[in-house]
Amino acid sequence: MSVDKDTVRRIARLARIRVQEDELQPLANELSSILEWIEQLGEVNTEGVEPMTSVEDMPMKKRPDEVVDGNRAEDILANAPRREGNFFVVPKVVE
Numbered sequence: 001m002s003v004d005k006d007t008v009r010r011i012a013r014l015a016r017i018r019v020q021e022d023e024l025q026p027l028a029n030e031l032s033s034i035l036e037w038i039e040q041l042g043e044v045n046t047e048g049v050e051p052m053t054s055v056e057d058m059p060m061k062k063r064p065d066e067v068v069d070g071n072r073a074e075d076i077l078a079n080a081p082r083r084e085g086n087f088f089v090v091p092k093v094v095e
Contacts, residue, residue, distance in 0.1 A: 001039065003031040 005024040008031065012019040019027065053060055070076075073086040082089035 001032065001035040003028045003035065007031075 005028050008019065008024050008028045011031075077083050077086065077088070080088050
């Protein structure tokens with residue numbers, strides 16, 4: 001895939017990045033080479049390859065999925081402008 005100066009200009013505008021006119025062509029070349037490299041990755045045969053979390057084959061660390069309140073309501077509500085019991089009091093936003 002080839003990226004031209006107009007595409008780089010549009011990307012820069014969308015990203016709100018100021019790019020000088022003389023920088024457009026070098027950026028277009030860089031983006032084109034990055035996209036070509038990504039296209040090459042699509043040609044790699046990954047059939048039968050398991051997803052990995054590490055280069056070392058090791059079990060993933062897991063913790064039990066338990067719902068707890070954390071017993072920290074006072075710490076959490078310490079800086080609340082207004083509270084009622086263990087709840088934040090906020091202004092009504094829907095009429």
